Structures are given as structure tokens and as C-alpha cells.
Amino acid sequence: MCCYLFMSMNKYFFVLNCHRFGGWLWSTRRSDGAVFEHGPRGIRPAGAVGRNTLNMVEDVGLEKEILPVTYSHVASKNRYLYVGGKLHKMPSGISGLLQKVQPFSRPLMFSLVKEIMVKKSQEEDESVYSFVSRRLGKELAEIAVDSLCRGVFAGDCRKLSVRSCFPVLYNAEQRRGSLILGMLLGPGPVILPGCLAQRSVKESWAQWSLKRGIESFPEAIIENLQQSQKAELHPNAAVKKIDPSTPGWKVHLEDGVISADYIISALPAKALSTVLPPSCPQLIQQLQDIAMATVAVVNLEYDGSILPVMGFGHLVPSSEDRALLGVVYDSVPYPQHNRPGALTTRLTVMMGGAWFQEAFGDPEAVNEEALLTCALNAVRCHLGVMAPPSWSRVAVHKDCLPQYYLGHFRKVELMRDLIRQSNMQLSLTGSSYDGAAVNDVIFSARTAAANLLGTGI
Numbered sequence: 001m002c003c004y005l006f007m008s009m010n011k012y013f014f015v016l017n018c019h020r021f022g023g024w025l026w027s028t029r030r031s032d033g034a035v036f037e038h039g040p041r042g043i044r045p046a047g048a049v050g051r052n053t054l055n056m057v058e059d060v061g062l063e064k065e066i067l068p069v070t071y072s073h074v075a076s077k078n079r080y081l082y083v084g085g086k087l088h089k090m091p092s093g094i095s096g097l098l099q100k101v102q103p104f105s106r107p108l109m110f111s112l113v114k115e116i117m118v119k120k121s122q123e124e125d126e127s128v129y130s131f132v133s134r135r136l137g138k139e140l141a142e143i144a145v146d147s148l149c150r151g152v153f154a155g156d157c158r159k160l161s162v163r164s165c166f167p168v169l170y171n172a173e174q175r176r177g178s179l180i181l182g183m184l185l186g187p188g189p190v191i192l193p194g195c196l197a198q199r200s201v202k203e204s205w206a207q208w209s210l211k212r213g214i215e216s217f218p219e220a221i222i223e224n225l226q227q228s229q230k231a232e233l234h235p236n237a238a239v240k241k242i243d244p245s246t247p248g249w250k251v252h253l254e255d256g257v258i259s260a261d262y263i264i265s266a267l268p269a270k271a272l273s274t275v276l277p278p279s280c281p282q283l284i285q286q287l288q289d290i291a292m293a294t295v296a297v298v299n300l301e302y303d304g305s306i307l308p309v310m311g312f313g314h315l316v317p318s319s320e321d322r323a324l325l326g327v328v329y330d331s332v333p334y335p336q337h338n339r340p341g342a343l344t345t346r347l348t349v350m351m352g353g354a355w356f357q358e359a360f361g362d363p364e365a366v367n368e369e370a371l372l373t374c375a376l377n378a379v380r381c382h383l384g385v386m387a388p389p390s391w392s393r394v395a396v397h398k399d400c401l402p403q404y405y406l407g408h409f410r411k412v413e414l415m416r417d418l419i420r421q422s423n424m425q426l427s428l429t430g431s432s433y434d435g436a437a438v439n440d441v442i443f444s445a446r447t448a449a450a451n452l453l454g455t456g457i
């Protein structure tokens with residue numbers, strides 16, 4: 001979201017390699033009032049990390065801009081899977097667990113009851129696929145969890161680590177011996193809720209966005225920093241290299257050199273690896289080893305109300321179509337972002353991810369027309385929409401989502417050990433390490449700052 005924070009003599013420096021702050025928090029506001037998201041489109045308010053983000057939204061004065069979506073909203077209740085050439089509503093609520101719901105061959109309650117008896121693993125990590133197959137059965141792993149990993153990490157559940165991607169599930173098994181018991185009993189870190197977070201609980205929000213799009217969040221943060229006069233912002237000034245100096249660092253930017261006592265890096269791991277001094281080869285190697293997935297994001301606008309079903313969207317398991325990850329029905333949760341005064345439908349088709357290269361080839365050379373055709377075919381086949389869109393936009397987000405493969409937690413531990421041992425004044429934050437959700441990256445940056453300043457979180 002942001003990039004690099006240097007601290008020196010109570011002055012904070014924010015450095016960025018392009019003209020806008022926000023990273024993947026990226027919204028297009030069309031002149032006619034319609035808003036399209038190219039990155040995240042909804043943020044979860046739940047848990048300590050969700051409350052922390054809402055507290056920050058309040059701190060930067062955006063509470064009047066919030067667009068909440070409650071748990072009772074159709075977008076929260078209905079999510080679909082596209083399996084066997086058909087859309088299937090994912091089971092929800094108690095009745096959904098008790099009945100046999102297609103595409104599953106038996107009621108989910110069967111798997112849940114059996115789960116309590118499954119012995120806990122002695123392994124220190126396991127793939128998400130292996131973990132879920134072992135505890136809940138192969139069918140759930142192959143359909144539901146395969147799709148979930150595509151809908152959160154754009155990744156392959158056979159390679160992703162359960163310990164790093166779904167720590168709640170891993171800890172539930174380790175601490176309580178069962179997912180069901182652990183999820184019911186597990187506590188999280190304590191973050192005191194501000195007014196907005198309290199409102200989110202009272203009104204039962206499942207997710208939220210902002211009237212002018214998610215990008216207005218980083219924009220408001222930047223405005224607040226500028227007003228505080230404690231921060232110096234360097235947009236369009238990529239970090240070229242950082243050299244150790246006494247004390248701290250010399251940071252070489254495209255527009256000059258800064259001295260810093262301490263660096264909190266929020267750069268993607270690979271980008272950080274290219275600017276670190278050659279004197280830390282092991283750290284550089286570990287940073288380079290963190291894989292990233294590329295996602296093609298196609299925003300579409302249609303005239304009229306064209307959806308055959310209402311809900312958040314649908315996911316496609318890799319067994320159905322490896323290239324097509326899923327389709328978000330943006331107009332359903334956020335009709336406020338539709339063109340004012342017109343009946344339109346906005347959709348986002350997401351493609352590629354861990355399968356990008358095999359499906360579309362080199363992300364630098366990919367043909368945008370081919371991506372648009374692929375997205376329109378999916379909308380036609382999955383949703384029966386034959387009409388052409390009235391507007392479209394194709395973007396290839398190169399290396400946008402980290403892939404926490406098996407053993408990722410060891411890698412992160414090793415990197416932080418190396419930093420400690422060589423007494424580097426450096427913290428690693430951002431999506432490459434401790435969680436890819438917007439809430440996670442904000443919380444990890446806040447934790448790094450609080451540790452440095454010696455204040456509690």
C-alpha cells in the first residue's frame with residue numbers, strides 16, 4: 001500500500017517508485033461518477049486486524065465515506081462455485097450444512113462431525129490441500145478449498161502452506177486438536193474498537209468499501225501526513241540502493257540521498273532484495289525466493305440488470321478451468337459505485353494467478369485483446385450474458401499476490417533472525433511475509449512501528 005518508511009530525527013520519509021501512493025489499492029473514478037476497483041474491493045471489519053483498520057479509517061476522517069455491507073445482505077449470503085458447467089450456491093447457515101448441496105456428494109455436516117475425531121498432525125507445516133483432505137475429506141479440498149485459495153491468493157492449494165495462509169486453521173488443530181473446536185474457542189490479539197469498529201459490530205458488517213473507492217483510503221492517509229508536516233513524501237523516487245552507515249542507513253533515491261536511523265520496509269520482498277547491500281547475501285536469497293502470482297483483472301460494465309443470480313460472485317476450481325479464477329459481481333455489494341442515474345451492472349473477471357504463465361505466457365508480452373476475449377467468454381458461458389459490455393478495462397497485475405509456499409514461516413523466521421544477528425536497523429512488513437489481506441499489511445506495519453517506538457499496539 002505504501003512502500004518505504006525511513007525514520008530520522010523524528011522525521012518520517014515515505015518513498016515510492018511511482019506517481020500515486022496506494023499500491024494495489026487502486027480505483028478508477030470515471031467522469032460520469034462510476035467507480036471501478038482494480039485491486040481489493042471490500043475489506044473485512046472482523047477481528048483485531050479488521051478493527052485496527054477501521055480505527056485508522058476513523059483517524060483519517062473517512063467515517064462518513066464508508067459503504068458497509070451487512071451479513072444479511074445478499075452479497076454476504078450468496079457465493080457461488082462454477083462446477084460442471086453450472087453455478088452452485090455455496091452452502092451457508094445450518095440448513096446448508098445439514099442438506100446435501102450440489103456439487104458436493106454428501107451433507108457438509110458429515111465431514112464436520114468426522115473432523116473432530118481426526119488426529120492432529122505432527123508436521124510443522126503442510127499444504128492447504130493435504131491439511132483439508134486429511135481433516136475434512138478430498139472432495140472439500142478439491143472443490144471448495146481449491147477455489148478458496150484461488151479467491152484469496154490466486155494460488156494453488158497443493159503448494160500453499162496452511163500454516164502461513166490460514167494460520168487460524170493451523171492453530172485450531174495444534175491448540176484444540178480440531179478445526180471446529182479451535183474456531184469456536186480461539187482468541188486473537190486485543191485491539192480496542194473505536195466508534196466505527198463498534199458500529200461495525202452493532203450493525204453486523206461483513207465487509208466495507210468507500211464512496212469514492214478503496215483508493216481514497218491511502219489518499220486520505222497521505223493528506224493527513226502532509227498536514228502533520230512530520231513526514232516528507234517522495235513520490236516518483238524509487239529506492240535505488242540502501243547502504244549501511246553509522247548509525248543506520250544511507251538511502252539512495254532517484255531524487256537524492258537520505259540518511260535514516262531505521263527502515264521499515266513495505267516493499268515487495270523481491271524489490272527489497274534488489275536494493276539491499278551485497279553484504280547480506282543470505283537475506284537477499286531468502287527475499288528472492290518468495291514467489292509472486294500475476295493476475296489479469298478485467299473490469300466490465302453492462303447496460304441493465306444482467307445477472308442471473310445475485311451474490312458476491314463465483315469462483316472456479318482449477319479442475320474446471322485453470323486460467324479463470326473467478327468473477328466478482330461488484331454491483332451487488334456496491335451499487336453506489338454504478339453510474340448514477342442509470343441501471344448498469346459492473347463485474348470483475350480475475351484470471352491467471354499461479355496458472356498465468358501456462359495460460360497466457362509472459363505477463364510483459366500478453367495481448368490485452370486475448371484477455372478481454374477470455375473474460376467475455378467466461379461471462380457468456382458462466383452467466384449467460386450474451387450482450388457486449390458498454391465499457392471494459394484490462395489490467396495485468398504483475399507479481400501482485402505473494403505465494404506462501406510450504407515452509408514459508410521458516411523462511412520469514414530465518415530472515416528476521418539474520419536481520420537481528422547482523423544488528424540491521426530494518427523491519428520487514430508488507431504482503432510478502434505475514435498475510436496478504438489489506439488488514440494484515442496495515443497491522444504488520446503498525447506492529448513494526450510500535451515495536452520500534454516501544455509503544456504498545
Ligand SMILES: Cc1cc2nc3c(=O)[nH]c(=O)nc-3n(C[C@H](O)[C@H](O)[C@H](O)COP(=O)(O)OP(=O)(O)OC[C@H]3O[C@@H](n4cnc5c(N)ncnc54)[C@H](O)[C@@H]3O)c2cc1C
Pocket residue numbers: 001002003004015016017018021022023024025038039040041042043044237238239240266267268271275295297397400401429430431432436437438439441
Ligand atoms: C486483484 C487483487 C484483489 C485483491 N483483493 C483483496 C481483497 O478483496 N481484500 C483484501 O484484504 N486484500 C485484497 N488484495 C490484497 C491486497 O490488496 C494486497 O496484498 C495489499 O494491498 C498489499 O499491500 P502492500 O503495501 O504490502 O504492497 P503493494 O500494494 O504492492 O505496495 C508496494 C509499493 O511499493 C512500491 N515500490 C516497489 N518497489 C519500490 C522501490 N524500489 N522504491 C520505492 N517504492 C517501491 C510500489 O510501487 C507499491 O506502491 C487484493 C490484491 C489484488 C492484486
Ligand SMILES: C=Cc1c2[nH]c(c1C)Cc1[nH]c(c(CCC(=O)O)c1C)Cc1[nH]c(c(C)c1CCC(=O)O)Cc1[nH]c(c(C)c1C=C)C2
Pocket residue numbers: 044079080148150151152153154295312313314315325326327328350436437438439
Ligand atoms: C478470483 C480471484 C480473487 C478474488 N479476490 C481475490 C482474488 C485473488 C483476492 C482476495 N480476496 C479476499 C482477500 C483477502 C482475504 C482476507 O483475509 O480479508 C484477497 C487477497 C477476500 C475473499 N474473497 C473470497 C473469500 C472467501 C475471501 C476471504 C474473506 C471473506 O470471506 O470475505 C472469495 C472470492 N474472491 C473472489 C471471488 C469471485 C470470490 C467468491 C465468490 C475474487
